[in-house]
Amino acid sequence: MSNLQFLKPSGSLFVDRDVTRFSDIVKAWEGKEIQGVGLIGAPLSKSSISHSGAHLAPGTIRKALSAFTTYSVEENLDLNEWNIQDLGDIVMHVTDIIHSQERIFETLLEVYATNQNFLPIILGGDNSITYPSIKAFTKAKGRVGVIQFDAHHDVRNLEDGGATNGTPFRSLLETKTIEGKNLIQIGIRDFSNSKTYRTYVKEKGVSIYTMKDVRENSIKNIMTEAIESLNKSVDVVYVSLDMDVVDQSEAPGCPAIGPGGMSASSLIEAITLLGEQPKVKGLEIVEIDPTVDFRDMTSRLAAHVVLNFLKGKEKAKLR
Amino acid sequence: MSNLQFLKPSGSLFVDRDVTRFSDIVKAWEGKEIQGVGLIGAPLSKSSISHSGAHLAPGTIRKALSAFTTYSVEENLDLNEWNIQDLGDIVMHVTDIIHSQERIFETLLEVYATNQNFLPIILGGDNSITYPSIKAFTKAKGRVGVIQFDAHHDVRNLEDGGATNGTPFRSLLETKTIEGKNLIQIGIRDFSNSKTYRTYVKEKGVSIYTMKDVRENSIKNIMTEAIESLNKSVDVVYVSLDMDVVDQSEAPGCPAIGPGGMSASSLIEAITLLGEQPKVKGLEIVEIDPTVDFRDMTSRLAAHVVLNFLKGKEKAKLR
C-alpha cells in the first residue's frame, strides 16, 4: 500500500470505523432536487442592535454537529440512513443590510419553489433573518404557524433603527405574513420586554407563555397545547428558536444574555416533540455569537437541537 | 433640524421610544431628601483574604441594570413610575482599609439620618462592608434582623487578619449590633466552613439553613419561616446577599466559587418574596469580582436581584 495513504486534507477528524458522525450523513448540495432535510446558513448580523458576531454561527454549529454521532442511545435509534444536503450559506452584502435581507428572501423562495419536499434547517445569523425567511416560507407553503422560542417579543417599532434583530415579528404581523393567532411565543422573560410591546402582541392575538408559565407548567403540556391550537388553523408550522430563550448559564454565547431563562433540557424536550409533528416543516436557530461564547457551548447546544429535531422526525417515521 | 442632533455622549445606548430601560428611572442624586429606593456603592475589596476585584462590581451591576427594562411580563407590572436615586460610590482610601470601613459607616449613617424614608440598595465591594453597613443601619433604624444568603458563616476570628470579608458577622455579633436570634443564614455549604464557626453561631442563637435544607425544602417555606420569626422580634430587616451562595455554574464571578450552591432561580424567588415584606428595608449585594467573571454574568444576576426586589415592593404596593 502506498505511503501516500496518510495524506489527508488538513483538519481531518479521527476516523473510527464503528462510528457514524453526523458529518458522515451530510453532503454538499449539488443542485439536484432536495428530498427532506437540508442545512442553509444565513450569516447576517450587521442588522443587530448590539455588536454581534452571529454571522459566524453557521460555521460553528456545523463544526459542533460534526463532533456528534447519528445515534440516539436513549431511543436506540440511528439517523445513519438519513441523507442531509448542505446548501451552504447565503452570501451577505458588505454594506447594504436591506439588500442582504432580500437575498435571504429571494434565495429561500427559489429554493422552496424548486424543492417542494425540502425541509429547511436555517442557521442564523441574527433574528432579523426571521422576517425574510418566514415571508419566503409563507409564499411557498400557505398558512404558516410559528412557534417562537425567545426571551423577547421582538416586535420593536421600525422607526428607531429599521429592520433589526428586534423587529422581525412586528414585520411579520404588520404585513400579515402570519396571523397573530398563529404565533406562539414561549419563554418571554421578565425585565427584557416592554409593556407597550406586550400589549401590542396581545392585541394581535398572539399566544404568550412567559418564563413563569414555563416554570409552573411542564414544557410537554405547553407544546401539546401549542400544537393542538396550530394544527387547526395552519398548513405548516415553522419553529423559530432565538437561543437567548435559554438561561445564560447554559447558552452563554447569545448577545443578550441574562438569568431567569429556560433550561436546555426543556428546550430539547420541546424540540423533540415538535420534530415528531408532521406539520412542523421548518426550523431556524438564531442569535448565537461564537465570538463571545465559551468553548462553542451554545453552538453545541444548537447542534443538539438539530439532532433532537431529527430524532423527533425519525420517531414519527418509525411509528 | 440641525445635523448636530446626532451628537451624543460616547457610549450612549440605542433608544427605542417604546421601551423604558432601568437606567431611565435612575437619576444621579442631587442632595435632596430621598423618598424610597436609592443605589449606593461601597467599592472596597482590599479587605478580602484572597485577591479580589469586587470594588469594580458597583460599576458592572449598574451597567447590567441599564441593559434591562422596567417591565415584568410575568406579573404584567411596570416599574416605570419609580424614581430611583443613585448616590454614587463611597470613595475608598488607597492604603487605610480600616478608615475605608469607617467611611462606609459614617457616610451611610449621615445619609440615613437625613433621609429617613431612604431604602438603600448597597452594591459592594466585598463582604467586609457588611459590618459598617449594618452598624449604620442599626443606629438609624432600631432593632435589625438580618437575612444572610451566603455559602459561609463569615464569623472568622479577628486575630488572624483583622476585619476581612470573612469576619463581618463575628463583628456584628460580638458588638451586639445584632442579636444572634435575629440573624438567619441561608445556603451554608459543605466543606466551606469549619465546625468551630458552626458551633459559634449555634451558640449565639443564629438560625442556619444549609444547602441540604435548601435542597430538601422549598425556598418559599424557608422564607416564610424566616420572615415570621423576624417579624416578631425586630423593627426592620436587612437582606445581605453574598453572591457566592449561588452555584459556581450560575454565579461564576465570585472569588470563592464551588459546586453545591443555590440555584439562581431559588435566589430570585426568595428575593422577590422578601421584597414584598414591609419590614425589609435594606439590601446589599457583595462578593462579585468582575475581573474573573464570564461576560458579567454574575453582575447580570445581581441586576435581576435588584429588579425582583423592586418587583416584590411593587407587588406589595399594588395589593
Place this chain on the structure above:
Amino acid sequence: MSNLQFLKPSGSLFVDRDVTRFSDIVKAWEGKEIQGVGLIGAPLSKSSISHSGAHLAPGTIRKALSAFTTYSVEENLDLNEWNIQDLGDIVMHVTDIIHSQERIFETLLEVYATNQNFLPIILGGDNSITYPSIKAFTKAKGRVGVIQFDAHHDVRNLEDGGATNGTPFRSLLETKTIEGKNLIQIGIRDFSNSKTYRTYVKEKGVSIYTMKDVRENSIKNIMTEAIESLNKSVDVVYVSLDMDVVDQSEAPGCPAIGPGGMSASSLIEAITLLGEQPKVKGLEIVEIDPTVDFRDMTSRLAAHVVLNFLKGKEKAKLR
C-alpha cells in the same frame, strides 16, 4: 519573637486557626505502609484522541482540594481526624505512550501489593488510564465490579488508534479483567455513542443507564440497584468517573463537552452513597483538561467528589 517569623514558602495560604483545610490532613507519602485513603496522580493525556491537557488535572484538583475545608456542615461531620497520604504522580514517558500505561499498571500493582489497606483515589489523566488502573486493582483485589459514570461507552475498537481514552472498557472486557455483568455504565448520552458499541456492551452483559434513565429515575434508586447487583457478584467495587458525564454547563473543562448531561448535584449524591458502601474501595477521576476549563470549575467539582466520597466513608464509619 524574631521578625523572621513572617518568612514562609512562596504561595502559602492564609491561615485561620479555627479552620482545618483539606490540605492540612494530607501528607506527602514517605514510604510507610498506607492505612486508608491516598491520592495518586496518573498524568497521562497523550493517549487522547483529541488534544487534551488532562495530565495537568492532578495538580489543579489538589489545588482545588486545598481551598476547601474538612467540615461537612450538612452532616455536622468533620474529616479533620483523617490522615491522607499523597503518593505524588506517576511520571509519564515523553514519547512512549504504551510504556506510560505500563508504568501506571506496574506502579499501582506494587503499591497495592505492599499496602493492602490502601484505598486509592486516582487522579487522571485521560480515560486511557482506566485499563491499567483496573487491571492492577483486579490483580490485587480479586473480582472487581465497576461503576462507570461516563457520557460514552468507551469501548472503541483498538485498530483505529491503539489504546486511547476511547478504549479502556473494551480492553477490560476483551481481556476479561472484569466481566460485563460487573460493569455498570451511568449517564450514557445521546448522539455521543454508536449503535455498534451499544450492541457490543449489551452483548457483554453490561448494565446501561442512559441520561434518559437518569432523568426519569432518582439517582438514589439507580445507585441502590447498582450496588445491590454488584454486592452479590464481586469482592470490591471501583468507581470510575469520567467527568464528561456531567453537563457542559457544570463541567465545562472536559475535552468532549456537550449538553444533556448529568447535574453536578446528582453526581455528588451518587458519590456520597457509593462512599458509604464498604465494598467500594477505589475511585478514579479522569478527563478534566484544566487548559480549557473556566476558573478550574471542573477541578473544583472533582474536589467535591473526593470530599463527598470521604464523607460517605465517614458516615459509614459513624454508624
Place this chain on the structure above:
Amino acid sequence: MSNLQFLKPSGSLFVDRDVTRFSDIVKAWEGKEIQGVGLIGAPLSKSSISHSGAHLAPGTIRKALSAFTTYSVEENLDLNEWNIQDLGDIVMHVTDIIHSQERIFETLLEVYATNQNFLPIILGGDNSITYPSIKAFTKAKGRVGVIQFDAHHDVRNLEDGGATNGTPFRSLLETKTIEGKNLIQIGIRDFSNSKTYRTYVKEKGVSIYTMKDVRENSIKNIMTEAIESLNKSVDVVYVSLDMDVVDQSEAPGCPAIGPGGMSASSLIEAITLLGEQPKVKGLEIVEIDPTVDFRDMTSRLAAHVVLNFLKGKEKAKLR
C-alpha cells in the same frame, strides 16, 4: 466637613492634587464656538469587510487618554493650559450604513461651518469614515492634502461590496475630493495589497512610501519630504491614521494585523513632527477594534498619538 464628601460618581479616578490628567483638560462641548482642538467620535464599523468592533474605539481611546497626564517630561512642556472640547460621538443608524456615512459628513460639515477655528481629532470607527470626513473637511477648508498612514492603499473598487473600509481613498480620488498628487501613503505593506491597486494609485499621482522605504529611510526625512511637497499645493493637511500601519506586535488590536509593520516609535515621531506643522489641521485615527485587543494596548497607543500631536502643536506655539 460632611461625611458625604466621599460620595462620588461610580468609577471616579484617584485624584492626586499635583497631577493634571488629560481628562482634566477635556470638557463636554456645550455648543459654544470651539477654539482649537476638539474630539469627536465616528463609531461606525458595520461598513467593514471583516467583522469589526471598531465602533467601540472612541470609548476606549478616551478612557486611555484619561489615564495619561498632560506633561511631556521629554520636552519639559505641559498641555495643562489647553482647553479641549469633547463633542461626543455621531450616533450611527442601526441598519442603514450609507445613511450613517452621510450623518458623519453632514455633522462634520455643520460643525466646521459654525466653528472655523476647530481643529478636529476624529476617533473612528473603521476606515470607511475617511471619505465622508475628508469630504466635509474639503468643503469647509479648501484644497486638502492627506498624509495617510496605512498598511493598505484602500482604493478597492466599489462594485464588490459598496463603500467599505477598503474603499475610502478610491472614493476621494474618483470624486476628486482630493487630488492624487496631494495624497501621500506611508507604510504600505507587502502581501497586503494588489498590483492593480498599486497601479491605480500610481496613475493618480499618489506618493507611496512602502515599509521598505520606511525601513531604509528615517521617518523624519519622509515626513520632511511629504510636508514640503504638500505645503506647496494645498491649503490644509489632514492626517489619516489607520492604526494597522503599525506592526502586529505593537498594535495587536487592529482587524487586519500582520508582521512587517511600522514601529510605534516611528509613528509617534512622525505624528509629533506633523503636529508642529501649521497647515496640519485635522487628525483621524481608525481601525482599532477593542474587542480583539490586548489590554487596550492599541487604544493606549492611539492616546499617545493624540498627545504627541498636541505636543507638536505646543512646540510650534512655543517657538
Place this chain on the structure above:
Amino acid sequence: MSNLQFLKPSGSLFVDRDVTRFSDIVKAWEGKEIQGVGLIGAPLSKSSISHSGAHLAPGTIRKALSAFTTYSVEENLDLNEWNIQDLGDIVMHVTDIIHSQERIFETLLEVYATNQNFLPIILGGDNSITYPSIKAFTKAKGRVGVIQFDAHHDVRNLEDGGATNGTPFRSLLETKTIEGKNLIQIGIRDFSNSKTYRTYVKEKGVSIYTMKDVRENSIKNIMTEAIESLNKSVDVVYVSLDMDVVDQSEAPGCPAIGPGGMSASSLIEAITLLGEQPKVKGLEIVEIDPTVDFRDMTSRLAAHVVLNFLKGKEKAKLR
C-alpha cells in the same frame, strides 16, 4: 440570473475582483507530478516535552496565508502566476509516536521519489518532525546542508525521553544523516541551552551564531557567510525554522517563549535571502502552538515567512 448565485460554502471569504489572495494560487494536490512548491503538513506534537498544540499549526498557517495577497509592493513583484500544490497533512497515529515519525519519513520519501522537482514547504508540528523530514530529504537529494533558526541546539540525549522535539539534530548528527560542518545554527539563546550540548555541537563541527552574534552583526552578513560555506560542500540546502528563534513579543505562540530573541524583521530578511539561493530547496516551520498564541500572530508571521521565501525565489527567477 438565479438567486442561487448567493449560495456559497460556509466560511467563504470576501471576493474583490482586483485582488489575488494567496489561497487563489494554491490547489489541492490531485496526485500529478508536482512542479515546484508545495505545502505539506506534519501535525505531530505529542512528541513534545512540554504540552503542545503544535499539531494545529498547519491549519492556522494555511488560514493566515489565505488572508494575504500574492503581491509584494516593496519589490513590485507578483506571485499570482505561481501554482502551488497543497498535499494536505500526513495523518498521525493516535498513540504510537514513533510510528507517526516513520509515517512522516515514509510519506516524504515517496513524495520526493515521484516528484523530483517538488520544493517542499513543511508545516509542523513540533521540532521532532525535523529528523524524519531531513532523513527523507537526504535520501532523495544527496548531501544536505541545514540552516537552522532556533533558540536551542536541540541535541538532547535520547535516553531521557526518546525522540522528542529536543533531539532532532542529535539524531541527524549521530546517524550521520547530515555532517556537523553542514549544519549552521542561528539565534542560539542565553539560558536556554546547556554547556554540555554546546560542547557537543562544537565537537561535531557545527557552526553557531548566538543571539549576541545576531545582535552585533547584520543578518545579511551572517546569511552570506552561511550560504558561501554550504554552497561549497552540499548539494542542497534545507531551512529549518523553529519559530521560537523569534522574541516572545513577536512570536508569542511558541511553547518555549522568552525574551532576548531575534526580531521578526531580521528573520524575514534572512528568509528572503535564502529564498534567492538556488540550492535552497526545502523549508520547514515548526513549534507554533496556536492554542497559546494571541490572534494567530505567530501563524501570521509564519505565513510571511512562506511568502518572503517565495519572493526570494521569484526575485532569483526574474534576474
Place this chain on the structure above:
Amino acid sequence: MSNLQFLKPSGSLFVDRDVTRFSDIVKAWEGKEIQGVGLIGAPLSKSSISHSGAHLAPGTIRKALSAFTTYSVEENLDLNEWNIQDLGDIVMHVTDIIHSQERIFETLLEVYATNQNFLPIILGGDNSITYPSIKAFTKAKGRVGVIQFDAHHDVRNLEDGGATNGTPFRSLLETKTIEGKNLIQIGIRDFSNSKTYRTYVKEKGVSIYTMKDVRENSIKNIMTEAIESLNKSVDVVYVSLDMDVVDQSEAPGCPAIGPGGMSASSLIEAITLLGEQPKVKGLEIVEIDPTVDFRDMTSRLAAHVVLNFLKGKEKAKLR
C-alpha cells in the same frame, strides 16, 4: 529496581541529565548564614493605587526562572556552581497595609543584620515595597545609591492616599534615607508624570534620564555615567526595577502599561553591566501583575533580568 521510582511530587519537571536548570541551583533557606545571592519575595500589592495582582509575581518569577538553564551561551559561562538561597516570601497582613510595609522593613533588616554577605534579589510586589526595602538596606549597608528603572518618578505626595506604589522615592528623599544626588532615574516617560514632580526631583538633585535620553544615547553610556557618579559618593548601590520602564509590547503585564518605553534588550544590557559592578549589592523587581500578563511574558523577562544580573556578577568574578 522498584516500580515506585516513577512516583514523584505532582508537577515535577522533565529531567535531562545534561541540563542544569536554574531551579537546580536554588535551595530553600534553612536559616544558616547566607553567602551570596538569595531570593526573597515581598508580595504586597494592596498598596497600589490601581487594582493590582503584583503580590503573585514572586511565584510566577520563580516559576519562570525554573524553566531557564544556568548556561549563558553568549558568554560560554555557566552559573551551575552557584548556590542560591530562597528565603521564601514575607507574609503580608490581610488588612493592615502599613504593618505589612513594616514587616518588610523589619524582616529585611534582621536578615541583613545576621547575613552580612547576603546579596538580596527582592521580588515584589508593587513599588511601595521600595521604601521599606531601601530603608533596611541603608540601615544595614551605609550610604546607598539607587539606580531606578521606571517610567515614573514615583514621588507622589503622601496626603492623597498614603504610602502607595506612587510614593516610595518621596518617602526615601523626605526621610533622607537616600540623598537626591544618589538617585538616578532612568526611562522616565512622556505623559506619565507631572511637572510638579519633575520639579521636585530636580530640586532634590536627582539625575533623570528620560526615554528621549535613552533613545538618543546608548544604554551603555548611560550606565557608565551613572555608575561613575555613584561610585564616588556611595558605599553600595541598589538597583530598583519597576518593570513598567519597558514598553507595553515587551512587558505587557504591568499595571500601568503604555507605549514609548524602553526595549527589553536595553534593559538586559543595562542589568548585565550593573551586575558586573562590585558596589551593586541589591536588586528588586516590582510592578508585575501576573493576572493581566500574557503567558507570564513579563515574569519571564524578570527571570532574564535575574539571570543576566548573575551573569554580570559571574563575569566580574572571572576577570
